[in-house]
Amino acid sequence: MATATPTRHTPEDLLEIDDRPMPELVGGQLIERGTGLEADAVAVTLCWLLWKYSRDGHPGLVNGSQCGYQIFPDDPEKVRVPSASYTQRERLPGGRASKGHARVAPDIVAEVLFPGTTLDDVRGKVSDFLGAGVPCVWVADPDSFTIHSFRADGTEARLGAGDFLDGGEALPGFRCPVAEVFDQLSLVADDGPQALPPGGDGYRGA
Amino acid sequence: MGLEADAIGATIVTLLMVSAAPKKLGLVSASQCEYQFGRFHHPGFCKPDASFTRAGRLPKGGAAKTRTKHVPDLVVEVISPNDLAEEVFVKVRKYLESRVSLVWIISPASRAVQVYRADGTGAFLTADAILEAGELLPDFRCTVAQLFEQADLYVQP
Numbered sequence: 001m002a003t004a005t006p007t008r009h010t011p012e013d014l015l016e017i018d019d020r021p022m023p024e025l026v027g028g029q030l031i032e033r034g035t036g037l038e039a040d041a042v043a044v045t046l047c048w049l050l051w052k053y054s055r056d057g058h059p060g061l062v063n064g065s066q067c068g069y070q071i072f073p074d075d076p077e078k079v080r081v082p083s084a085s086y087t088q089r090e091r092l093p094g095g096r097a098s099k100g101h102a103r104v105a106p107d108i109v110a111e112v113l114f115p116g117t118t119l120d121d122v123r124g125k126v127s128d129f130l131g132a133g134v135p136c137v138w139v140a141d142p143d144s145f146t147i148h149s150f151r152a153d154g155t156e157a158r159l160g161a162g163d164f165l166d167g168g169e170a171l172p173g174f175r176c177p178v179a180e181v182f183d184q185l186s187l188v189a190d191d192g193p194q195a196l197p198p199g200g201d202g203y204r205g206a
Numbered sequence: 207m208g209l210e211a212d213a214i215g216a217t218i219v220t221l222l223m224v225s226a227a228p229k230k231l232g233l234v235s236a237s238q239c240e241y242q243f244g245r246f247h248h249p250g251f252c253k254p255d256a257s258f259t260r261a262g263r264l265p266k267g268g269a270a271k272t273r274t275k276h277v278p279d280l281v282v283e284v285i286s287p288n289d290l291a292e293e294v295f296v297k298v299r300k301y302l303e304s305r306v307s308l309v310w311i312i313s314p315a316s317r318a319v320q321v322y323r324a325d326g327t328g329a330f331l332t333a334d335a336i337l338e339a340g341e342l343l344p345d346f347r348c349t350v351a352q353l354f355e356q357a358d359l360y361v362q363p
Contacts, residue, residue: 017207018289020237021237021238035238035240035273036272037271037272040238041234043236044219044235048223048234061360061361063212064215064236066215067208067212094362095360097213098362115272184227184233187232187261188264188267
């Protein structure tokens with residue numbers, strides 16, 4: 001029985017998609033990305049922490065959850081879209097990024113698990129970024145309040161409440177309590193804003 | 207959408223966080239928060255680029271793991287080159303009729319912001335004009351130029 005050939009999409013097609021979240025493109029097929037108030041709130045916090053880091057003597061471009069990366073050696077047409085990312089200015093050619101999809105591997109990629117997605121579901125995405133030269137990838141799980149940190153050297157760590165998040169050599173001076181990443185969730189927790197201690201300043205410079 | 211639009215969206219979200227997070231005044235959301243409320247009763251149509259909801263008005267206890275039905279206080283939309291003016295106006299009207307109290311429509315091409323308030327007032331702001339959120343976020347204060355600062359600094363013209 002003949003089957004219809006699925007439409008192959010291009011990276012340029014993604015740029016024409018205005019609906020959020022922008023899907024990823026793997027093997028010519030669109031990969032939908034999730035939505036959810038809690039996971040989104042964690043992504044916002046990670047973006048803000050990276051933004052504070054960039055303003056604190058580490059100038060660079062901070063992207064949010066709708067910036068595609070077209071940087072993967074195994075497939076030049078592949079586009080991955082993380083929840084947040086940061087690229088130091090010195091690594092951008094002429095200090096500037098191109099307008100469409102990002103073409104320079106960022107210094108840090110942060111991914112948040114959206115409802116229905118597990119750590120195993122994003123391992124391929126993590127490998128893609130590490131393989132493209134990203135030194136460190138964080139995967140935050142809003143359900144367990146943990147962050148899995150993956151390094152290009154193959155090491156992996158599971159960080160929970162009481163631990164500190166850092167980016168190794170990729171983010172010198174970045175150090176933030178893991179609990180800060182999930183701080184916005186206390187606003188929608190069962191027991192109200194008092195369930196967790198009041199928020200601090202998040203990332204603090206060295 | 208591309209890197210520049212994302213850089214603008216990320217800037218707005220972080221500027222909101224700067225004034226909201228330290229005192230836990232409320233929740234700052236980005237475009238992967240999907241709403242279903244009031245005039246946006248069909249699922250899948252309301253994912254503003256940024257939004258803010260005061261702490262006392264938020265749903266509790268994981269009720270909003272996927273789609274949330276609460277009405278945010280502030281909604282921010284970044285216009286894309288494909289957006290029709292008619293579509294943007296319809297959206298703004300729906301937000302205001304759904305009791306969103308403040309709407310900011312950001313135009314990257316003109317580096318301008320159109321402000322709509324529930325009381326019917328509004329403003330067209332550019333360059334060094336100050337954008338404020340009133341009693342919603344008393345500490346929020348930035349120039350329109352600041353919204354585009356990341357894009358101007360780091361994205362190829």
